[in-house]
Amino acid sequence: MSRDWRRLMIEPNTKIRKALQIMDERASKLLLVCKNQKFKSVLSIGDIQRAILSNRSLEDEINSILRDRIIIASAQDKEEDVRNLMLQHRIETMPIVDEDQNVVDVIFWDQIFSEKKERVDTLHDIPVVIMAGGKGTRLKPITNIIPKPLIPLGEKPVLEWIIDSFNEVGVKNFHLTVNYKQDMIRSYFANQPQRDYSINYFEENKPLGTAGSLHLLKGKLKGTFFVTNCDILIKDDYSEMLKYHKSNGNELTAVSAVKHFKIPYGTLEFGENGVLEKLKEKPEYNFFINAGMYILEPHLLEEIPEDDFFHITTLIERILDRNGKVGIFPVSEGSWMDIGQWDEYNKTSQKLGYPGINL
Known part of the structure; x- marks a missing residue:
């Protein structure tokens, strides 16, 4: 891999404020949440924005705002299956997790698709x-x-x-x-x-x-x-x-x-x-x-x-x-x-x- 996905890993006791700073420093809108190197969840900028709008403190731990259901791929999945899963759900960043919950790889959209990820056109009539x-x-x-x-x-x-x-x-x-x-x-x-x-x-x-x-x-x-x-x-x-x-x-x-x-x-x-x-x-x-x-x-x-x-x-x-x-x-x-x-x-x-x- 040309991209170091390990830089996107953070612990679940990280504060929301610190997670925002890491996103900015590493130019990523998504982080991998791992406890003692074991995969737990993902954290997106949308998760943080929803937390702020719900009056959560920036000093709260991200563990308290993680989603219960997320889509990941297994280390046993074929590359074609991973590709189809990303296409189906328009997933930009796909963690690959083994049976022991270790993150073994992360697949980014631009690694397997030549075209840019489509963005939903909801502003065509907005001046x-x-x-x-x-x-x-x-x-x-x-x-x-x-x-x-x-x-x-x-x-x-x-x-x-x-x-x-x-x-x-x-x-x-x-x-x-x-x-x-x-x-x-x-x-x-x-x-x-x-x-x-x-x-x-x-x-x-x-x-x-x-x-x-x-x-x-x-x-x-x-x-x-x-x-x-x-x-x-x-x-x-x-x-x-x-x-x-x-x-x-x-x-x-x-x-x-x-x-x-x-x-x-x-x-x-x-x-x-x-x-x-x-x-x-x-x-x-x-x-x-x-x-x-x-x-x-x-x-x-x-x-x-x-x-x-x-x-x-x-x-x-x-x-x-x-x-x-x-x-x-x-x-x-x-x-x-x-x-x-x-x-x-x-x-x-x-x-x-x-x-x-x-x-």
Whole structure:
């Protein structure tokens, strides 16, 4: 085997937070759960997301969230039988287990199938709105010359990365709200004649915040739609995001990335007159941050003021104030990539296999 599947093995007492980190480090959405080298189960990113949505703590052990029924292959199975089993159930990663419950091999989809694993096309009629009108002041001096959406990541600009990630799962209709250096954005995509998607442009005549320009789409969008900033990439299952949004009856769903912080110092908590109450040595904290991608229902466009500066966080607050339903869909820290400032841009560029930019 060219791929070291042993790197995907974890113990059942591993914490959920640590399992997420291992998935990110090893670029795998699935891990093999083994106790003392004996196969116990598999853990997928979907298992973790469902656990988080059920209010499980990231400090819980993965043993408590494992599925009871999973499909595996036996060491005695013929290769053709394993192949047919993977095809039948569309399994990307198949553990091979012997009679003593030892993992003896793992078969990956791309090892035995030349074609890519098909993804269920559930987004063919879902439009995507990309907020591409900002000046990108944190990315100067390059944004003095080109707009932030056209900053290159390898061989194509970040905006094209975003569009391609949605187009791969069937999205054909994109709506770009533009302002700063918009002619360059229009010209770039006008010279991409082979694309199989449409782009509609909506011009804001002044900066309108992270949601103000959505008023330009009133009457244009009749169904559920995605909204994303133009300086983030999220590598996760958009179909699962949409499924969660609809099944929970949310008006708005915000995608949230798990962010882990470790304080490199001991911290002190004290009360009145400076009396020490608690000492913590290098504490660690988990937060769910706003990742900059959302799913909205079309009636929310009526709540966007016309031609006023308006942030999407204000819209969320208004929904909550009237007891509307806002949901959170969690993704791992490594699934969320930012290019909004230079240090994060370089991390994202390197993660995608390209050199960063030294200024």
